[in-house]
Amino acid sequence: MGQNTLIFVSLLASLASPVNATGLFGPFPDAKYPEEKRIHFTPVNLITAADGKDFTLQVVSGRLTRNAFELPDSYPLALVMNNYLAQLKKLNAEVLFHCETESCGDGWAMRDQLAPLITVDTSYPGAYVAAKLKGADGDVYSSIYAFHREGSYTKVQLVTLEGIPEPLGLVEVNSDFLQQAPEDLVMEDRxxxxxxxxxxxxxxxxxxxxxxxxxxxxxxxxxxxxxxxxxxxxxxxxxxxxxxxxxxxxxxxxxxxxxxxxxxxxxxxxxxxxxxxxxxxxxxxxxxxxxxxxxxxxxxxxxxxxxxxxxxxxxxxxxxxxxxxxxxxxxxxxxxxxxxxxxSALKADRVTINLDALNDAISQTGRATLDGLLFDFDSDRMLPESQPVLDVLATYLKQYPAKGFYVVGHTDDKGERTYNQSLSLRRADAVIKSLTGQYHIPASQLTAHGNGEYSPVASNENAAGQALNRRVELVLRSDKD
Incomplete structure (x- = not known):
């Protein structure tokens, strides 16, 4: 018997016995790239008639097995489908519909009806069979679709569906939950x-x-x-x-x-x-x-x-x-x-320092608090409102070019001491950079120092006192006269 006349599809179950849907069809010789997909329960469209773009469908539901594979180009489409039809006949199957090429109707419409389980390739000739068989526990349905790409391969897709009642006992319930009051989710304190x-x-x-x-x-x-x-x-x-x-x-x-x-x-x-x-x-x-x-x-x-x-x-x-x-x-x-x-509106009285007040403070105490010199929160970036204070400070320094001064930064006592000391020094440095850059005050006239939280002028136990402690001072250096 020649190879092309062999029956390439065998049954795993006895032909004389009722159909067992698990492994309905055996493997084809020379099959490559096998794929298998199982779905516990799903509806499937079976085509039972085709007229152009119009299709008659039978919807069946059950446990599904989908197999797909490729055959060499030497297996023509008619040979493949005839083998499946021969085996269906031996099983006394009822063929619900069989079509090849043009008799399958519009390819695009057919693709829409069979997707997603069967992929219809509208570029190549195809054939389709839908059949109903008697199984040991009920009806079994089979649909077979194949298309032939000339010079390349024949692609076969098989869908076998056991007609079983929908399994609706898969989810457990706890009716006691209905008697419980809703519980709020507890969020971790972070x-x-x-x-x-x-x-x-x-x-x-x-x-x-x-x-x-x-x-x-x-x-x-x-x-x-x-x-x-x-x-x-x-x-x-x-x-x-x-x-x-x-x-x-x-x-x-x-x-x-x-x-x-x-x-x-x-x-x-x-x-x-x-x-x-x-x-x-x-x-x-x-x-x-x-x-x-x-x-x-x-x-x-x-x-x-x-x-x-x-x-x-x-x-x-x-x-x-x-x-x-x-x-x-x-x-x-x-x-x-x-x-x-x-x-809020900008308050002019925030800038309380003027040239006379600065002269008086330095001459009497050797230091002056630069009220109105404001910084962004937790930063050494000076705010625009500080400009009038810098103007006064630069004018004063130019009047006494031979004198040297410390620019001393201070903070409140919130946060770590090492950080506060660093912040106060950075703010003092920022003042000096503005004076030397904008007003051309000699850098040798000024020295930055960060005193951190160690020299408060008010209590740090309230917001008002903390605000007073966050300051920058100009301190006269006697060793620079």
Whole structure:
């Protein structure tokens, strides 16, 4: 018997016995690249008639086994399908539908009906068989699709489905749960992970389990807030305010919805007026929004962002606060930034030093506190409001070019002593750099010194005293006369 007339498909079960769906068809000789997929229970479309783009379908459900493989080009499509038809006949199968090439109807429409279990290649001739068999425990269905790529290979895809009742007892239930009161998730307290010298704002606290990753306070600055978004146009308003900016990292157990809803509820408790609110892509490009607010954080996902701006009125000046929250691609929370802005005007009396006062202090005590010399929080960056003090100081130094001075920085006693000493020295250095750079004061006339927290002029037990202790002094050097 020649090779081309061999029956290449054998049955694993006895032909005289009811069909066993496990391994319905045996392997083809010369089969390559075998694939197998099993699905516990699924519906499957069987084609039972085709007319152009119109198909008649029979939907069957059960346990599925899908096999696929390739045969060499020497196996023509008709030979492959005739072997399967011959074996189905031996099993007394009912052929529900059989088609080859044009009789299979529109290839694109056929592909849509059989996907995703069977992949129809519309570029090459194909054939299809759907059959119903009697199994030991019920009906078994088989669908076979093959296409031949001339000069390359024949691809065969087999779907066998055991018609079993849908297994609906796979999930266990605990009816006692319905009698239990809901339990809140307990969040680990992570205040110990807060960045150094940071704290919650007295107006609005933190979500449980969150911790501070960035903290900034500025006595007076201009803060841009979002008041509207029109397409790519972001509308902002600049507030002259005392700024407290706190960036929190939230636990992944929180959803962004829960985070933003809690801040909105806090605003409602304060009877705050909502000035603006946007969410998701309605906020526009998150990178542009972050830049418009002047925030120091990375962009994330446009879809997972939300911004809220509120206003509180009070006799001593209005207070604004806004919340900008972000989420990652999987919707877990990222950074949430809270900014509290206490409106204020620049007070000229903050700059209390003048040339006469500086002369008097140095002549009487040998030192003068440079009131009004202001720095950004926890930084050696001088604020613009310090310029008048530098003007007075430069004028004084130019009047006494032969005298030498120490520029001495001081801090309160919050934080580590070594850090405070370093910060006070850096601030003294910053003053000297401004004087030598902007006003051309000789560097030899000035020496920087950081005294840290060791020479307070007031009690560090209250905020007012701490503010007085954070200062820079000009001290006369007698050894430089």
């Amino acid at each position: 205040r110990g992970d807060d960045v150094r010298s940071s704290a919650d704002h007295p107006l609005i606290g933190r979500m449980p389990g969150s911790y501070i990753t960035r903290y900034k306070q500025t006595n007076l600055t201009q803060v841009p807030v979002i008041t509207g978004i029109n397409g790519a146009d972001i509308q902002t308003q600049s507030l002259d305010a005392r700024l407290t900016e706190i960036r929190y990292q939230m636990p992944e157990r929180y959803s962004l919805f829960e985070i933003n809803s809690n801040y909105a509820a806090a605003a409602q408790k304060l009877a705050a007026e909502q000035v603006f609110h946007c969410k998701g892509t309605a906020c526009g490009d998150d990178d542009r929004l972050i830049k418009a607010m002047g925030l120091f954080q990375d962009d994330a996902e446009d879809k997972w962002q939300e911004y809220q701006l509120y206003k509180l009125s009070r006799p001593q000046g209005d207070v604004y606060f806004d919340i900008y929250s972000q989420g990652r691609y999987d919707a877990t929370p990222g950074d949430t930034t809270l900014r509290v802005m206490e409106l």
